[in-house]
Amino acid sequence: MNLSKEKVNGILIVTIEEKEANLSKADRFKELISEEINSGERQLIVSFKNVEYLDSSFLGALVGLLKILLPLNGKLVLTNLNADIENLFELTRLNKIFVIKTDLTAAMLDF
Amino acid sequence: MEDAPVRINLKIPKTPDEILDYIHQVIDALREKVKLEDATIRNIKLILIELVTNSIKHSNDDDALIQLSFSHPTLTIEKVDKGLQIEFTGDSHKIPFVDVNKTVMVNFSEQKRQHIKILDKYQFKFLDAYKEGISIELMPEHFGLYIITLASDSFIYQHDPKLQENRFIVNINLKP
Numbered sequence: 001m002n003l004s005k006e007k008v009n010g011i012l013i014v015t016i017e018e019k020e021a022n023l024s025k026a027d028r029f030k031e032l033i034s035e036e037i038n039s040g041e042r043q044l045i046v047s048f049k050n051v052e053y054l055d056s057s058f059l060g061a062l063v064g065l066l067k068i069l070l071p072l073n074g075k076l077v078l079t080n081l082n083a084d085i086e087n088l089f090e091l092t093r094l095n096k097i098f099v100i101k102t103d104l105t106a107a108m109l110d111f
Numbered sequence: 112m113e114d115a116p117v118r119i120n121l122k123i124p125k126t127p128d129e130i131l132d133y134i135h136q137v138i139d140a141l142r143e144k145v146k147l148e149d150a151t152i153r154n155i156k157l158i159l160i161e162l163v164t165n166s167i168k169h170s171n172d173d174d175a176l177i178q179l180s181f182s183h184p185t186l187t188i189e190k191v192d193k194g195l196q197i198e199f200t201g202d203s204h205k206i207p208f209v210d211v212n213k214t215v216m217v218n219f220s221e222q223k224r225q226h227i228k229i230l231d232k233y234q235f236k237f238l239d240a241y242k243e244g245i246s247i248e249l250m251p252e253h254f255g256l257y258i259i260t261l262a263s264d265s266f267i268y269q270h271d272p273k274l275q276e277n278r279f280i281v282n283i284n285l286k287p
Contacts, residue, residue: 019131020127022130022160023164024126053131053134053156055160055164056161056254056255056257057164057255083149084153087153087154088157091154091258092254092258092261
């Protein structure tokens with residue numbers, strides 16, 4: 001699971017450096033981000049700018065992370081979703097639960 | 112729109128990292144034969160991703176197939192594999208069903224709850240369990256079957272006890 005991480009103004013920006021956010025990467029992604037939360041990160045942006053598709057396993061990992069973050073008064077913003085991934089969030093109505101922004105600038109402004 | 116029935120049979124990938132190429136191949140093959148709107152293509156991709164993922168996770172059948180066929184106006188995507196029927200956990204419902212025509216909640220695992228309508232002893236239809244909206248408390252972490260239910264017009268499971276065959280049948284009605 002290739003991720004790049006950058007901290008800007010107290011916000012951890014995680015970019016998924018994979019075309020596929022799927023079954024083979026979901027558990028590791030959840031583990032890596034959980035480690036960041038455990039070490040004190042509460043404001044997170046996850047960028048999907050390199051991701052072509054996202055499956056149910058990865059969606060489950062995102063839901064799991066949100067369930068960890070919300071009771072800690074944390075915030076998770078998702079950005080740069082392509083039309084296929086946006087469709088998945090709309091269809092499952094998870095776009096009402098997750099904060100989704102078109103790009104990094106818009107995501108940063110949400111904090 | 113072409114009226115002639117079309118069929119596409121492609122072997123299901125064995126690993127998650129082959130899924131993307133597979134989806135591109137299927138969509139390309141389909142587009143050669145059927146005119147599809149972008150929104151429909153997006154839903155077909157979701158359905159294929161989840162059917163293949165389900166197969167990689169749960170099927171031991173090396174000859175499992177996904178077949179696509181189109182007969183105006185319905186596009187049908189079927190996953191067929193050999194094996195025992197679906198078994199539910201933690202409740203009394205099991206195949207062969209007795210409560211035909213009833214809508215019930217079944218558990219595929221602790222976190223995979225799903226509304227189904229029982230169609231006959233060996234067949235049921237997946238229903239949308241979250242019509243009223245989804246909340247953080249209700250959110251499951253395993254969405255595969257739910258995504259297929261939402262992305263299609265009907266999603267039916269059939270088991271053939273004689274052939275020991277499972278069919279997941281997804282129908283999408285294309286706009287004229």
